[in-house]
Amino acid sequence: MSSKVRWGVLSTAQIGTKQVLPAMRKGERIELLGLASRDEAKAREAADALGIPRAYSSYEALLADPDIEAVYNPLPNHLHVPLTIQALEAGKHVLCEKPIALSAGEAETLVEASKRTGRLVAEAFMVRHHPQWRRARDVVREGRLGEVKAIHTLFSYYNADPGNIRNQADIGGGGLYDIGCYAISTARFLFGAEPARVVAAFDFDPAMGTDRMASGLAEFPGHRHLAFTCSTQLVPAQRVEVLGTKGRLTVEIPFNAPNDRPTRITVDDGRDHFGSGREVIEIPTVDQYTLQGDAFSAAVRGEAPLEWGIEDAVLNMRVIDAFFRSGRNGGWEAV
Structure with a gap:
């Protein structure tokens, strides 16, 4: 080396x-x-x-x-x-x-x-460097979930401090920039494609002017969808569900993966509501940073x-831009 x-x-x-x-x-x-x-x-x-x-x-x-x-x-x-x-x-x-x-x-x-x-x-x-995401992508590519049609993502934390840079609208604060970007990036990563159009709903903090909650739907080619909610003023939570025609995959701690213990993804063939067809895949401890x-x-x-060079970053920003346009215009926006 x-x-x-x-x-x-x-x-x-x-x-x-x-x-x-x-x-x-x-x-x-x-x-x-x-x-x-x-x-x-x-x-x-x-x-x-x-x-x-x-x-x-x-x-x-x-x-x-x-x-x-x-x-x-x-x-x-x-x-x-x-x-x-x-x-x-x-x-x-x-x-x-x-x-x-x-x-x-x-x-x-x-x-x-x-x-x-x-x-x-x-x-x-x-997150794209963490082996749990690479393993999740492998599961998708191997066809274990059948045809993957939907990704549901939740990411939230609670921070109402007006002095925190995440809550200052004039310097790029707000939930979509801070954490909604992860939902977009990881969906692009798993689908291996770019969304064609998006629609969004925002809730803005009346005092700070930042988006404290954003929910969005992105349509990818083949009628595949990302649906997400991100928030800077909800109980801390995060989860990603990937749903296909034959199974579903859950990334339990998708974004703030711990560096002191293994992480887990689960694959469930959906045979019942009790997890009888559930496989837990443990990923050894790493530090994604x-x-x-x-x-x-x-x-x-x-x-x-x-x-993932600067060109990939531009593609992610185009999706974020489209979500903000949708929030202003109240309808679907092309990416």
Whole structure:
């Protein structure tokens, strides 16, 4: 194996310091070299806590460091595109948190920037690297469920803090951007196709202006459907059900898969309502953030292809855009 990829991190965002970076430290292909914040003291404190040797008082200083090869961007949503472009132009590859942008048009500017700079960009949908999702896709492809016609997805948590970036409409807050994007991405992953049209219903928080609940229906070719509800102000819950003509599959903890215990998917042939035809498939313990970081690093080194590049992120954003248009117009919208 070639040398580890030297990574820099933009900001001390909690998704990074609490989840992604501790996992990346365990990666076989990853060296966490630097962390930047606009507050130097915060940068130093976070870097020390994570064992990262270099701390920077600005994002620009990190991007100017020639030793940094790849950048992880967990900044607030409205900063994903501008800072990713800055990183690309500084010669860095970029793994950017979801959503990659606030519109497909914004995301398309990253396609041009990636081509112009010759650097890789990917959206950090870590779930696609978890073997439970790869196993679920195998089950679908093997035909064990018959013809798969419907996916039902639920993802919710409760956060009504107006100071939280997820609840600030002007910087890209709201449930569809934050967690509804997972329902779209994983349905595209399992169906292996793009939806043709969508329809949605939204409930917006009257004080914060963010979508606190969104429900949607996406029609894929062959009259296959994704139906989902996501919410930032409901009891924490998540589940994915995949239904075919001969069986159904359940992903029990589809998105926040634990890194300290196995996960489970179940396949049921539907012979009765009591689970007599149920098979439980246990997936060994992994950390999906570690797998994601190692996969991106392998692509940087040219040792493996980048499975989901910036073009895939644009496709996901087009579906999100269509859902928002449907919410405004009250009917079906083409993707």
